[in-house]
Amino acid sequence: xxxxQVLRAMPRRSSPGGSSVNRLFSTEMTVxxxxxxxxxxxxxxxxxxxxxxxxxxxxxxxxKITKGLWAKFGGDRVIDTPITEMxxxxxxxxxxxxxxxxxCEFMTWNFSMQAIDQVVNSAGKTYYMSGGSIDVPVVFRGxxxxxxxxxxxxxxxxxxxxxxxxxxxxxxxYDSEDARGLMKAAIRDNNPVCxxxxxxxxxxxxxxxxxVLDPDFTVxxxxxxxxxxxxxxxxxxFSKMVGFAMEAAEELAKQGISLExxxxxTIRPYDRDTIINSVMKTNRLVTxxxxxxxxxxxxxxxxxxxxxxxxxxxxxxxxxxxxxxxMPYAQGLENMCIPQVPDIVRVVSRMCQxx
Amino acid sequence: TMxxxxxxxRRLTPALAITFSCSAILLLQIFGAGQNxxxxxxxxxxxxxxxxxxxxxxxxxxxxxxxxGSARVHAVETSADTKTSTKLDSETAASLYxxxxxxxxxxxxxxxxxxxxxxxGFVHLGNGQEAVSAGAIKQLRKDDYICSTYRxxxxxxxxxxxxxxxxxxxxxxxxxxxxxxxxSMHMFSEExxxxxxxxxxxxxxxxxxxxAFQTRYKKEARIDEKADQVTLAFFGDGTSxxxxxxxxxxxxxxxKLPIIFIVENNLWAIGMNHYRATAPSxxxxxxxxxxxxxxxxxxxxxxxxxxxxxxxxxxGEAIERARAGDGPTLIEAETYRYRGHSxxxxxxxxxAEEKERFAKQDPIQKxxxxxxxxxxxxxxxxxxxxxxxxxxVQEAIEFADESPKPDKSQLLNNVFSDxxxxxxxxxxxxxxxxxxxxxxxxxxxx
Numbered sequence: 001x002x003x004x005q006v007l008r009a010m011p012r013r014s015s016p017g018g019s020s021v022n023r024l025f026s027t028e029m030t031v032x033x034x035x036x037x038x039x040x041x042x043x044x045x046x047x048x049x050x051x052x053x054x055x056x057x058x059x060x061x062x063x064k065i066t067k068g069l070w071a072k073f074g075g076d077r078v079i080d081t082p083i084t085e086m087x088x089x090x091x092x093x094x095x096x097x098x099x100x101x102x103x104c105e106f107m108t109w110n111f112s113m114q115a116i117d118q119v120v121n122s123a124g125k126t127y128y129m130s131g132g133s134i135d136v137p138v139v140f141r142g143x144x145x146x147x148x149x150x151x152x153x154x155x156x157x158x159x160x161x162x163x164x165x166x167x168x169x170x171x172x173x174y175d176s177e178d179a180r181g182l183m184k185a186a187i188r189d190n191n192p193v194c195x196x197x198x199x200x201x202x203x204x205x206x207x208x209x210x211x212v213l214d215p216d217f218t219v220x221x222x223x224x225x226x227x228x229x230x231x232x233x234x235x236x237x238f239s240k241m242v243g244f245a246m247e248a249a250e251e252l253a254k255q256g257i258s259l260e261x262x263x264x265x266t267i268r269p270y271d272r273d274t275i276i277n278s279v280m281k282t283n284r285l286v287t288x289x290x291x292x293x294x295x296x297x298x299x300x301x302x303x304x305x306x307x308x309x310x311x312x313x314x315x316x317x318x319x320x321x322x323x324x325x326x327m328p329y330a331q332g333l334e335n336m337c338i339p340q341v342p343d344i345v346r347v348v349s350r351m352c353q354x355x
Numbered sequence: 356t357m358x359x360x361x362x363x364x365r366r367l368t369p370a371l372a373i374t375f376s377c378s379a380i381l382l383l384q385i386f387g388a389g390q391n392x393x394x395x396x397x398x399x400x401x402x403x404x405x406x407x408x409x410x411x412x413x414x415x416x417x418x419x420x421x422x423x424g425s426a427r428v429h430a431v432e433t434s435a436d437t438k439t440s441t442k443l444d445s446e447t448a449a450s451l452y453x454x455x456x457x458x459x460x461x462x463x464x465x466x467x468x469x470x471x472x473x474x475x476g477f478v479h480l481g482n483g484q485e486a487v488s489a490g491a492i493k494q495l496r497k498d499d500y501i502c503s504t505y506r507x508x509x510x511x512x513x514x515x516x517x518x519x520x521x522x523x524x525x526x527x528x529x530x531x532x533x534x535x536x537x538x539s540m541h542m543f544s545e546e547x548x549x550x551x552x553x554x555x556x557x558x559x560x561x562x563x564x565x566x567a568f569q570t571r572y573k574k575e576a577r578i579d580e581k582a583d584q585v586t587l588a589f590f591g592d593g594t595s596x597x598x599x600x601x602x603x604x605x606x607x608x609x610x611k612l613p614i615i616f617i618v619e620n621n622l623w624a625i626g627m628n629h630y631r632a633t634a635p636s637x638x639x640x641x642x643x644x645x646x647x648x649x650x651x652x653x654x655x656x657x658x659x660x661x662x663x664x665x666x667x668x669x670x671g672e673a674i675e676r677a678r679a680g681d682g683p684t685l686i687e688a689e690t691y692r693y694r695g696h697s698x699x700x701x702x703x704x705x706x707a708e709e710k711e712r713f714a715k716q717d718p719i720q721k722x723x724x725x726x727x728x729x730x731x732x733x734x735x736x737x738x739x740x741x742x743x744x745x746x747x748v749q750e751a752i753e754f755a756d757e758s759p760k761p762d763k764s765q766l767l768n769n770v771f772s773d774x775x776x777x778x779x780x781x782x783x784x785x786x787x788x789x790x791x792x793x794x795x796x797x798x799x800x801x
Contacts, residue, residue, distance in 0.1 A: 327536030
């Protein structure tokens with residue numbers, strides 16, 4: 001099944017650079033533990049931080065991200081809501097207007113479509129509309145994108161949709177370091193932040209060093225991370241696809257192709273400098289995402305690079321995306337809809353011919 | 356916590372008094388029917404009146420000042436006393452018994468094959484809720500519509516969808532009712548007018564309303580003056596808090612649409628208990644979803660969802676109203692699900708005591724007893740039906756297992772009604788016609 005494939009594909013370390021950098025890895029931590037510990041520490045640090053969403057309290061979270069928090073902090077700070085996305089997203093926004101720092105969970109980001117007016121119009125635009133007088137320090141979070149055999153209505157990726165809205169910040173953690181750091185940064189940020197997690201990554205374990213365990217560890221929003229340095233091609237990607245890109249990089253290295261993997265971490269505002277610097281070095285660009293191709297994240301990145309660094313490109317940039325169809329239920333068809341490692345290897349090889 | 360002495364209260368309920376006051380209301384309603392929706396609105400019984408003291412079970416709002424109270428309870432006790440009130444004949448009883456058994460055995464088989472790795476993803480089973488499906492749907496015509504949520508297998512089967520095709524859909528085979536593209540949560544059938552199968556609760560209700568709307572439209576616009584199809588919209592207790600529920604109740608009343616909203620209140624929305632999620636109406640101790648009907652201008656009916664005879668009668672009356680052009684009804688059927696929310700739900704929040712108590716209310720056993728007592732069916736006839744259903748389910752599994760998986764070339768089917776929407780390639784041919792187009796994916800070779 002897809003989940004097992006993904007787990008096997010996950011690399012065990014998240015260090016930048018290559019083997020020349022030695023870091024002291026002391027702990028293994030799953031993405032779930034990373035998110036949970038980050039939430040707990042932020043709630044301890046600041047009484048204004050509270051959680052709300054469906055099943056977040058007594059059920060310990062539909063995906064167990066908020067496990068144990070209701071027991072620790074009680075029903076006043078971890079709130080089970082009725083099934084009323086538009087309503088409770090609005091409550092979160094209104095509470096944030098008044099200085100609280102809610103973390104509002106959508107059971108999956110698909111359900112945010114029932115509340116999108118609140119996320120985009122009330123959260124995203126208010127600071128602007130109020131002329132800078134009312135800020136909205138709200139965090140919306142939840143799993144995003146395809147899972148395994150959950151069919152069309154549960155499998156959509158929302159990175160491009162929310163990433164197109166000025167006034168929102170949109171982040172996509174990949175590993176445990178990203179998860180902990182971005183969660184803390186999001187909660188501490190005075191702007192509305194959407195955290196697009198990934199269900200299949202929740203159970204994946206990554207090595208983290210001591211700095212990540214610090215209660216004040218944050219990852220800056222708007223800064224990408226070069227997961228693996230390379231010289232022949234840049235792949236810009238985020239979330240689960242980072243792991244696939246890393247595995248593809250290993251395969252490509254055997255063919256003599258050196259792939260540089262850029263983990264965006266933030267979709268909006270995305271790290272233009274890192275991308276440009278990478279393209280200036282490698283001269284080839286491919287973007288990689290699970291979402292739909294039209295008007296996707298890759299479309300934006302490629303446009304930007306063409307506008308800014310066209311002279312540095314030795315080949316036309318391409319995008320690897322999910323298939324342009326609603327997600328089918330059947331496994332064989334679903335696998336065809338999501339980029340796989342052999343797809344990435346094939347495309348990069350082809351683009352590097354003649355190099 | 357919530358009052359939990361439901362079964363005790365049912366026995367203590369003064370059945371006669373309720374029957375009397377309910378018939379009085381029914382009479383008033385019959386005379387009052389056909390007026391504009393506003394006059395059918397109930398006057399809420401004053402705070403503190405007897406009517407508002409209630410636990411799960413029979414409850415009645417008594418009308419005040421002579422106006423019609425249209426929130427009422429429909430309770431048919433399944434005992435020998437009610438032989439005279441049943442309108443069932445043996446044939447109908449047999450069909451109901453078969454349908455409920457089909458629902459139960461099909462869902463059990465689905466669970467089994469999920470554990471064995473042949474069914475995937477999110478699967479939500481309807482064990483325990485068969486009486487609502489059979490009672491409501493079996494009396495519909497083929498051209499009537501139903502719309503459901505992700506807990507849709509039993510509804511699809513009751514509506515007449517082929518169990519082989521439903522199982523094949525769960526097994527993700529190309530012979531499935533949606534060619535393997537929809538899955539458990541997305542059962543659709545144009546032939547049987549099963550409108551889905553939706554993942555987000557609440558989103559099916561406007562769709563159902565649309566079916567009711569097109570019936571009325573066809574009639575009013577004289578496209579088909581005889582159009583009198585009705586639509587049943589099924590959803591749960593959690594859904595009664597979703598905005599779309601309120602929006603649809605309002606519009607159904609406003610446009611007087613032939614729709615019946617059926618709330619399958621099984622007390623739990625994943626791990627959220629109904630009493631933690633829904634506020635009671637003013638003056639009540641516990642929430643009653645059916646009371647929201649009158650607020651929106653339609654009758655609200657409470658019925659024991661474990662009693663297929665009662666459900667059938669309550670829904671039957673609502674269907675007659677709707678077909679006659681008298682508008683919508685809200686029916687709250689109190690039921691219970693014997694399995695977790697989905698096959699992935701550890702189901703630890705529901706107490707063993709509660710599960711045991713409701714296990715004793717098993718709708719199939721209840722109906723069995725009822726049929727024996729009233730002489731509608733013999734034990735041998737019921738055994739025969741059960742054997743027949745075992746055969747149907749077994750056949751469905753075999754069909755599903757032996758069916759082929761969807762071809763890779765099916766990937767691009769059914770995105771647009773016109774598959775040419777994928778455009779033209781370099782050779783001037785439609786892209787979807789090029790077999791390579793679909794095969795340009797690593798997984799095509801996997």
